[in-house]
Amino acid sequence: MSGERRLPTSKVAVVGVGFVGSAFAYSLMIQGIASEIVLIDVDEKRVQGEAMDLNHGLSFVRPVSIRAGGYADCEGAAIVVISAGVAQKPGQSRLDLAHLNVEILRQIVPQVTEHNRDCIMLIATNPVDIMTYAALRLSGFPPSRVIGSGTILDTSRLRYLLGEHLRVDPRNVHAYIIGEHGDSEVPVWSLANVAGTRLRDFCPICGERYDPRHLNRVFEEVKNAAYEIIRLKGRTYFAIGLGLTRIVEAILRDENAILTVSSLLEDYYGVSDICLSVPTVINRGGVRETLKLPLEEGEIRDFQRSASIMKDVAKSLVI
Helix, strand or coil, X not given: CCCCCCCCCCEEEEECCCHHHHHHHHHHHHHCCCXXXXXXXXXXXXXXXXXXXXXXXXXXXXXXXXXXXXXXXXCCCCEEEECCCCCCCCXXXXXXXXXXHHHHHHHHHHHHHHHCCCCEEEECCCCHHHHHHHHHHHHCCCHHHEEECCCHHHHHHHHHHHHHHHCCCHHHEECCEEECCCXXXXXXXXXXXXXXXXXXXXXXXXXXXCCHHHHHHHHXXXXXXXXXXXXXXXXXXXXXXXXXXXXHHHHHCCCCEEEEXXXXXXXECCECCEEEEEEEEEECCEEEEECCCCXXXXXXXXXHHHHHHHHHHHHHHCC
């Protein structure tokens, strides 16, 4: 899954400027990564208001052009980020949204590709793995140029919670969530480490006992985090906005960064023809390659189960 093309611009178009889209645009603006940000939404008043609000802060950040636009303004964008869709409600799983949001995607993707067939398409709409697979099929783009936000947020949540438990900066915690961004996601405990030291060995260093039961509680907190945030404040948007910005940064700066994004897998422990998250090398071409982790047998089984669930959902949608 190698992409050799080089896009000359750092223009980013955002389709769907609700809570997630606007949080992403704000994060992108303050980090100074894009030269131009175009906001697109069916709610024209909302998108104009968001553009005004962001523009009023331009004297505090690096120069960037921010404006409301339409699908024609996707032309020339290096990346088109799609965050439009029905939001998850209390009591709903991400998969409950699949049928509604695929229909929305059927309307959006052809309008994007009409004006831009050279961009990288970054999907944030849930259920993100199914939406990424649908966007790939609907766009006809090469697999390297259709990416989902995947488990980048779940992985960040895991690193934060482990950092809290071990009293270290989460940036020094190296642990991954793979598979679905959702209920069947898989923690890769066998490879989790702090500064190269496996958790089993690091826990005594910081005065903690290595306890698999506690790690399982940490994972349950990660897996259920969105449900809890939705219960408390209605929706999640800040952290995923930052996660999307990190992916965009890796693309525009040609970083060859390793991120747990969702993309099309082919023969990954027997899993093919579905989009799921694994550690993935990201650069200006999109997905350079997926990294095949040396997983333990139980982790492989859980990953294959996650893939099976996603494939059943994809089949039911007739994408």
